Amino acid sequence: MAESLRPGILLLSSPRLLDPNFEDTVVLLCAHEPGQGSLGLVLNRPLPDLRLEDLLGPDQPFGEEAPAVWWGGPVRLEQLHSLWEAPGGEEEGLEVLPGLHFGGPLERLAALRPEGARVRLYLGYSGWSAGQLESEMEQDAWRLLPARKADVFDERPTTLWQRLIARVEPGLSWLEECPEDPSVN
Numbered sequence: 001m002a003e004s005l006r007p008g009i010l011l012l013s014s015p016r017l018l019d020p021n022f023e024d025t026v027v028l029l030c031a032h033e034p035g036q037g038s039l040g041l042v043l044n045r046p047l048p049d050l051r052l053e054d055l056l057g058p059d060q061p062f063g064e065e066a067p068a069v070w071w072g073g074p075v076r077l078e079q080l081h082s083l084w085e086a087p088g089g090e091e092e093g094l095e096v097l098p099g100l101h102f103g104g105p106l107e108r109l110a111a112l113r114p115e116g117a118r119v120r121l122y123l124g125y126s127g128w129s130a131g132q133l134e135s136e137m138e139q140d141a142w143r144l145l146p147a148r149k150a151d152v153f154d155e156r157p158t159t160l161w162q163r164l165i166a167r168v169e170p171g172l173s174w175l176e177e178c179p180e181d182p183s184v185n
Contacts, residue, residue, distance in 0.1 A: 005029065005032050005137070006029065007029055007094075008029065008096050008097045010043075010146070010151060012165050013142060013143075014141050016140055017136075021073070025045070026151070026164055028043055028096065028147055030083075030094065030102040031094065035130050035131075037127065037128055038128040038133045039125055039126070040073065040125065040126045040127075041072040041102075041125055042072055042073050043070075043151065043152060045157070051069065052069055055069065056080075062106075062109075062110045067121050070157075071123055071124065073125045073126030075126065075127040076124055077124040079123075079125070080123060081125055082122070083102055083119075083152060084104065084109055084118065084119040085100050085117060085118045085149055092104040100152060120152075143165065145164055145168050151164065
C-alpha cells in the first residue's frame, strides 16, 4: 500500500535528490496540509558542538540536563523546535504520532524530563510551500515510510538514513554496510 503525505510520515531522501541540504536525510513530517504546505524536522543530523546554553544562555530551563541540539532543516535557523514523548498522555504541542508531540513551551518540556520524557530540540526546520513537496514526490525525490518513535529517538542517527532506505527499497540494502567515512572503505 502506498503511503501518503501526512504528519507522522518519514521522508527519506532519494539517492537522486541533489539538494545538499537533504542528501541522505530522514525528515519527520510534522505538519502537512494540501494547498497550504508542509513542515518537518531532519532526524539524522545532530549538532554535537552546539549546546543549548550557546543558544539560550546559562539560564536555559533544562539546567545541566539540557538535551542535545539537532539541525532541523535550512529554514529559519534562528528558531528552536522540539519533538518530545511524554508519559501520561500530555496534551500540549501538536501530536505527530500517538504520544509524540511537536512544539510546546520549553519550560514545560524541561519539567517533563525528570518524569521520563524524551526530548529533542532542533534548530530550524524543513519547509515546503503549497504543492512543493507533492512536486518533489513526482520527481522521485523522496521515499515515504511510516514513522516509529524508535526512529525519531534513534541512538545511531548518523546511519539512520542507510537503515531506513534499505527498509523501503531492499535493493539499496548494501548502503547499510557503507562506512560513514569513505576513506575507511
